[in-house]
Amino acid sequence: MTSGRQRRAVERLTERAVLSPEQADAVLTELDRARPPGVRPGAVVPEILGYVGGVLVLGGAWLLGRLYWYELGAPVRVGILTAVTLTLVLAGVLIGGGPAKFRSVRESSVRRFRITTVLLAVAAVTGSMAVNNAFPVEMSGPRALDVFCAALVGLLIGLVGYLVLPSIPGLLVTGVFSAWLALVTPELWLDHSTVAEGFALLLVGAVWTVLAWSGLLRYRELGFGGMAIATCGAQWLTLSEFPVLGYAVGLLVALACFALYLLRGGVLLLVVGVIGIALVVPEAVWDWTNGTIGAPLIVVIVGAVLLGAGGVAFRLRERRSPGEADSGSRDR
Template identity: 40%
Template sequence: MTERSVRAALERLVDDGVLSPEQRDAVATAIGEARTTVPRSQLFAEIAAYVGAGLVLGGILLLLDSSWNDLDTLGKALTLIALIIGLLVGGTALAGGRSALFVRDGAQTVPRRLAAVLFVLAALCVAALVGILIDDRGDDSAWVWAVTAALVVAALGYAALPSVVGLLASAVLALSAVSGLLGDIAGLDDLAVGLGLLVLGGIWFALSRFGLSTPHWAGYGIAIATALIGAQVAGFDQMGWSYGLTLLVALTCFAFYAVERHAVLVIGGGVAIALAVSQAVWDWSDQAVGAAAAVVISGAALLGVGAVLLLRDRG
């Protein structure tokens, strides 16, 4: 069971009167300590497995590098297809077979984490395969379609086997795919590309809020980073868009924090506020030093007020 499902089960026991809130906290603490205590043999086995996977990948790359240029397009495609099949089959076997895929609240064992890494590698091989097939026709936008195809595979891999590495891979590929589709394929300007990335950040916020990103803090972190990148891209030609949209990201973070208390939300909101205010003051004051000093002083005063209120509430 995942941490979230355990927490939900404990809450039900408290609601039913089986456990008191104090007993719930004690059980949750004990479960957390048990999960963080990893046997030394298991730790060494996990390290060895990841190192072995890295060496296998490195060996494959060395073999390909020594003969890659001698292969024609068909030979390269067949080689990549074989790699993709091998990675998918190996990942499925490590995960526990097809019956272990697309299962919610599956235990995050060492083999399953390693399987998730293999799925990500398969997605990267798909990108290489699509890129080679399209680039052979002289299409300058081959990278866009390659990244988009890799995104589809990575998203399916994450849906089959949720993991942090799969989530991060999907986030990077989604960011690249959206920017490429809007900028290179559709030919839109920086403002439109930035707004598209901002919408993508909103989708990540929604996925995290409804429990479709695991762990939630990573999903929220991806949402914040994607939205902030979109806000900055939108203001390449006119800075006003950057700090206006960045302020919107900050307000979104604080709104979500009021509902779901994840530290990454309040930290992201604080970073977004600092970035928006700094850019706005820098733009409005024509880069005046006095205005920057005023921002520092007002920020220090606000920090002091917040600290006093927190300490008073604690007392």
């Protein structure tokens, strides 16, 4: 594949209107093809060592915890997890070239960039675990306080890592912790309100979607993640005392996925929308028919009709433009 430096050079040419988006795609494709097959062992070995070292650090901490976790006491557990977190961060900075070259590691080496961002993302997870273990089991106050603080710290570490070095692992871990935080926050003030939790997930999903498709996030194609969080929020609402609300919201989220797919492309949006429909329609039909035998038949018939309509639509498109090749460029 092309290096990060080459890809950014082509992106700058596209931004200056020297190349059109189609020409930029063609240039990147040819650069990929021109690269010789295989990789140099000297370039791969450090990456392998970095991943293996990180896994062994986590594995050793896990074994220690499995054998003596509750015998160690909370302060020792927190100390171990904090040390693991700091080790991962320091290792990421070191592999990234040190403090002076850390921010430019993407341009210097794609492999070092990958392992650095993975280590920073894992550090967010271990940092969250350290905070969670700092709370005693017999603590007073809301039960969700320890989980809330753990999710908040994980979100902050992941967000700082992404802002310092934007990457897909950093974006994913930040998204997961933001969804977790949205899920546990209502419990601080409400007595396990499923409706509030569902709407909190919907709000977080909407925020991520807007951030992604407005161009504020580096990896716009991950905008489907916000719609996935919103789909989870709709499913959460179906577990409340108002399941019909969940069905309606789930249908709206799925339709929004299809609309974004038509406007902006991205096959993952189509996948999320289809999954949303697959979840909400059988649940709604089952609920409204009280689980009678007609429920699965209705779903099968509706699915068959939609499949037939899709087949007819494809045939009509082929007849109108028989020479048109479906390149799928909008889905990339």
